[in-house]
Amino acid sequence: MRTSLYYMKRASRPVIVLSAVTVIYYTQWWTLLLPGQNAAPPLAPIDSVTALRHMVSSHNAVIEGKPSQGAYNEDNVTALSKPSQGTHKEDNVTAGGKPSHPPLATDRYMIYDCKGACGGWADRLKGIAIAYVIANLTHRRFGIRINDIPCPLREFLLPAEVPWDLPDSLDLKSDAKMYNRLGSVAFYNSMPSVNFSEIFTARVTLFKANLDYFDLLKKNARYERQLQWMRPLTNDQIFARIFHQLFRPAPRVDRALQSALASAKPSPDDRLLCGHVRFASNSEMLRDTMRRHTRDHGHTVLRFLQSLDPASPLFNVTTATAALPPSNATATAALPPSYAKADNYRFFVTSDSKVYIDQAGEVFGARFVRTSGQFVHVDRKGGQRGQEVCEGFTKVLVDQQLLARCDVLVVSMSGLSRQAAYIRGTDSGLYCILMTGQLIQCQRRHLRQLYHVIG
Ligand SMILES: *[C@@H]1O[C@H](CO)[C@@H](O)[C@H](O)[C@H]1NC(C)=O
Ligand SMILES: *[C@@H]1O[C@H](CO)[C@@H](O)[C@H](O)[C@H]1NC(C)=O
Ligand SMILES: *[C@@H]1O[C@H](CO)[C@@H](O)[C@H](O)[C@H]1NC(C)=O
Ligand SMILES: *[C@@H]1O[C@H](CO)[C@@H](O)[C@H](O)[C@H]1NC(C)=O
Ligand SMILES: *[C@@H]1O[C@H](CO)[C@@H](O)[C@H](O)[C@H]1NC(C)=O
Numbered sequence: 001m002r003t004s005l006y007y008m009k010r011a012s013r014p015v016i017v018l019s020a021v022t023v024i025y026y027t028q029w030w031t032l033l034l035p036g037q038n039a040a041p042p043l044a045p046i047d048s049v050t051a052l053r054h055m056v057s058s059h060n061a062v063i064e065g066k067p068s069q070g071a072y073n074e075d076n077v078t079a080l081s082k083p084s085q086g087t088h089k090e091d092n093v094t095a096g097g098k099p100s101h102p103p104l105a106t107d108r109y110m111i112y113d114c115k116g117a118c119g120g121w122a123d124r125l126k127g128i129a130i131a132y133v134i135a136n137l138t139h140r141r142f143g144i145r146i147n148d149i150p151c152p153l154r155e156f157l158l159p160a161e162v163p164w165d166l167p168d169s170l171d172l173k174s175d176a177k178m179y180n181r182l183g184s185v186a187f188y189n190s191m192p193s194v195n196f197s198e199i200f201t202a203r204v205t206l207f208k209a210n211l212d213y214f215d216l217l218k219k220n221a222r223y224e225r226q227l228q229w230m231r232p233l234t235n236d237q238i239f240a241r242i243f244h245q246l247f248r249p250a251p252r253v254d255r256a257l258q259s260a261l262a263s264a265k266p267s268p269d270d271r272l273l274c275g276h277v278r279f280a281s282n283s284e285m286l287r288d289t290m291r292r293h294t295r296d297h298g299h300t301v302l303r304f305l306q307s308l309d310p311a312s313p314l315f316n317v318t319t320a321t322a323a324l325p326p327s328n329a330t331a332t333a334a335l336p337p338s339y340a341k342a343d344n345y346r347f348f349v350t351s352d353s354k355v356y357i358d359q360a361g362e363v364f365g366a367r368f369v370r371t372s373g374q375f376v377h378v379d380r381k382g383g384q385r386g387q388e389v390c391e392g393f394t395k396v397l398v399d400q401q402l403l404a405r406c407d408v409l410v411v412s413m414s415g416l417s418r419q420a421a422y423i424r425g426t427d428s429g430l431y432c433i434l435m436t437g438q439l440i441q442c443q444r445r446h447l448r449q450l451y452h453v454i455g
C-alpha cells in the first residue's frame with residue numbers, strides 16, 4: 001500500500017512550465033469567451049458573446065446556436081486508425097447515377113493556411129474542419145498548410161479518406177488571397193445564410209478560422225442537400241467525423257501512440273482513467289478576460305480519479321460504479337466486488353504544467369502512464385530546438401489520441417480536451433472540471449455551453 005495517495009496533503013504549488021511547444025499548441029488565443037465565470041446549466045442557450053477586443057468589433061453578437069435537438073447517436077469514431085465513416089470521394093455521381101454536384105474545379109483551391117498567428121492545435125483543427133467543409137460546398141480542392149512546425153505535417157498525420165496535400169506546382173503567389181477569419185463573430189454569425197462562393201472569390205483561397213461553426217451552418221438552406229449528412233449530428237459528432245475523414249496517424253505518431261497504449265491498455269479489459277487540466281491562459285491579449293483553472297481544480301481532478309481507484313483510501317464505490325460499469329476482468333469475488341483489481345487500472349493525466357503531471361505520477365505510481373516527448377522551454381536555443389518542437393507536437397497529438405481512448409475522461413477549459421472528448425465519441429465516463437472548481441458528469445454536446453465558448 002502506498003502512503004502517498006492523498007494528493008492534497010502532498011501537493012506543492014504547481015509551477016506552470018510554459019514552453020515553445022505548449023505556447024503554440026495548448027493555447028486558444030482566439031476562442032471566444034462568453035460572459036460570466038460560472039458554468040451555465042447544460043441546456044442554457046447562448047445568447048451573447050464577448051469577442052476579442054483586438055479582432056472583433058461586434059460585441060454582444062447574437063448567436064443562434066442552441067443545443068441541437070437532433071437525433072443523438074453514439075458514433076463509433078474512437079479509433080483513429082480505423083475511420084468509421086463511409087468514404088467521401090470526389091465523385092460527381094450520386095447513387096442514382098445523376099450528377100450530384102458540378103465537377104470539382106481542379107484549379108480552384110480552398111486551403112487552410114496557418115500563416116502567422118493561428119492559435120493552438122485545437123484552434124487549427126477547428127479551422128481545418130470548416131475549411132474542408134467549405135471546400136466541399138464550393139467544389140474546390142482542399143489543402144492544409146502548417147509551416148510553423150519545423151517538420152512537415154505529413155510527418156505526424158497522413159490523409160485518411162480525403163487528400164489534403166498540395167501539389168508542389170501550386171503557385172501560391174499569383175491568384176492567391178488570404179482570408180483571415182480568426183475570432184470573427186461576424187463570420188460565425190453568417191453561417192445560416194452565407195454563400196461561400198461570394199466571399200471566397202480568389203482562385204486560390206487561403207483561409208484561417210478557429211471557431212465551431214457547424215450548429216449554425218446546418219441551418220444554411222443554400223446548401224441544404226450537401227449538408228444533409230450533418231443535420232442529424234451534433235457539433236461534436238460532426239467534428240469527429242471530419243477528423244477521421246481527414247487524418248490518420250503517420251508512423252511517427254502511431255509508434256508513440258502504440259507505445260503509450262501498450263502501457264495504458266495492456267489488455268482490452270484494463271481501465272484507463274484520465275484527466276486533462278490546462279492551467280495557463282498563455283495569452284497576453286486575454287489576460288483580463290481569460291479564466292484559469294487553479295491548482296485546487298487540479299487537486300479536485302486527482303481526488304476524483306483516486307475515488308475510482310480501488311487501491312486508494314479515497315476509493316468510493318458509489319462514484320466508481322457510476323463512472324465505470326464493472327467488467328469481467330475487474331470483477332473478483334472480493335469486496336468491493338467489481339473494482340478490487342487495482343492492477344487493471346491505469347492513469348493518464350496531462351496538462352500544460354509539468355509539475356502537475358509529475359504530482360499525478362507520484363499519486364498513481366507504477367500505474368501512471370507517461371507519453372514520450374518533452375516540455376520545451378521557450379528560452380532553450382540551439383540546434384536541438386527544431387527537433388524538440390517536433391517532439392513536442394508529437395506529444396500533443398499522442399496525448400489527445402490517448403485521452404480519446406480513456407474509459408473515464410475529465411476535461412477542462414481547453415479545446416484540446418473538448419476535441420479529445422469529441423473524438424472519443426461517447427458520453428460514458430465523461431466528466432468536466434468547471435471554472436467554478438466543480439467536477440460534474442457532462443456530455444459532449446454541452447461542453448461549449450459549460451465553458452462559455454463558441455469554439
Ligand atoms: C459500433 O459498431 C459496432 C460494430 O460495427 C456495432 O455493433 C455497434 O452497435 C456500434 N455502436 C454504436 C454505439 O453505434
Ligand atoms: C464524372 O462523371 C462522369 C460520368 O459518370 C465520369 O466519366 C467522370 O470521370 C466523373 N468525373 C469525376 C471527376 O469523377
Ligand atoms: C452563390 O452566389 C453565386 C453568385 O452570386 C451564385 O451563382 C450561386 O448560385 C450562389 N450559390 C448558392 C449555393 O447559393
Ligand atoms: C461533400 O459534398 C457531397 C456532395 O454534395 C456530400 O455528399 C458530402 O456529404 C459532402 N461532404 C462533406 C464532408 O461535407
Ligand atoms: C461517495 O460519493 C458519493 C457521491 O458520489 C457521496 O455522496 C458519498 O458521500 C461518498 N462517500 C464517501 C464515503 O465519501
Ligand SMILES: *[C@@H]1O[C@H](CO)[C@@H](O)[C@H](O)[C@H]1NC(C)=O
Binds near residue numbers: 328
Ligand atoms: C463476462 O462473463 C460472462 C460469463 O462468463 C460472459 O457471458 C460475458 O460475455 C462476459 N462479458 C464480457 C464483456 O467479456
